[in-house]
Amino acid sequence: MRQEDIREYFRSQGPSETQKDRILAGVLEQYEQETQGEFHMCTKTKRSVSKIVAIAAVMVLTTVSAFAAVPEFRDWIGGQFGLTAEQEADLAASGTLQNIQASASNGNLTMTVHQALVDEQGMYIIYDVDSDDGSAVDVSLDDLQFQASESAGVFLYSIEQKVLETREDGVTCMALLTGLEDLSGQEVSLSSCGLTCRWTVGETAEIQKIEADLTGKDLWTGRPYHVTGCGLSPICVKLDLDGAERLQDSGFPDQVAVEVANTDGSVKTIQSVGSCGKETEDYRYQMFLFDEIIDVDRVQAVYVDGVKLN
């Protein structure tokens, strides 16, 4: 088979003009519905794509006055982690940043889950709880619960909570979950203050395995295990471990110093804000969540407690 055969095959796989028209009409209609705009659709049963620009321009002229504002993300996560506009868009494209907007109310309180940062095994969730009568809201970690539809009773995770903002009549919080199973496509729920918000998790970002020869690299000297593998996502570093002793019996450190050396020569030191370990008979790992986002594409080397892992 020649390469040109493959190229010719792909070339032939484009949509027909009719399909293009139908899709574009759907795009504009769906966007209008989502933004609750009032501009009128302009559709034809058949037109060439070369005419679409002109048609859209006509639509522009007829609809400017009816333009409705595009709903904003709350931007909590972007603000929390100091993301640039481009980073935020890229994280959304890869499934790391997911917009949720799920709400629940009991007449006294309203809980809204806004956004989540997700990888295969960790999740930050930004949510509000507001009182409907203007009174103060108190959230407790004890009340915070997370469930996944396919957990089947064996779902173990670690959960933390950070209050980001306290208002007169509400709070904004960030829940940090580690040690998750891959939740892509699962219906999950977060409960706080007696309210439960449900949503379906989108495709999540993978934790990239770091290509590393870890032979002889001795992390945490004197401890009864060694690192056999390492993975990195925008929000965590995950260490695969091998050893004779259970993690929880060996005093595995909750926090590690992680340094990330970027391709542009800059070095960033990141403190883990939480950790979670999990072990079965033949596999165990410990992962550490960061308090900022790592641009994985720019990472050249990762150091954990001073030891270079790649």
Added chain:
Amino acid sequence: MSQKSEGGLQEQVAQLYGTYVDMVYRIAVLYLKEPAAAEDAVQEVFVKLMHWLARGRLQEKEHIKRWLIVTTKTTCMDELRRQKRQSTDPIEAGDFCSLPAVWQSGQGPDGERLREVHDALMRLSEDCRLVMYLFYFEGYSSAEIAGMLHMNHSTVRGKLRTGRRRMRILLEEDRE
């Protein structure tokens, strides 16, 4: 945060749609195989694009192209998971119905050859198909693909090797 006017937004989207709809559709078909599902995915991708453009978060053209590739992949994976959860039978390679009729019948000067390419390609994993498409058709290097898809470079090279090897093997098997 900058917000685009409705007019500027639609004009920009129309231009980007004209430029990239073929690419987005091709990727969607690679994942979803079925034209109607691919159309839905393309629609969803461009609606997402409109939202991000409206917020002024995507500006540079090459960045937008890469964003579209990754978003299409993510959107299609979401759809595949949704299909799986709803217990609908996954669409098999043989059900793929966007082939021109001349291919399906194996007629025409190129029909049989392209049909072979199609059958071989559809037996690869979704990610492998995407890597093959980005490498052979869009002209990205393996390093660029790795960066774009958040894969290790060696993983991408491995998928290319696998793709080349398996397509060749499968084609030979089909000829036997």
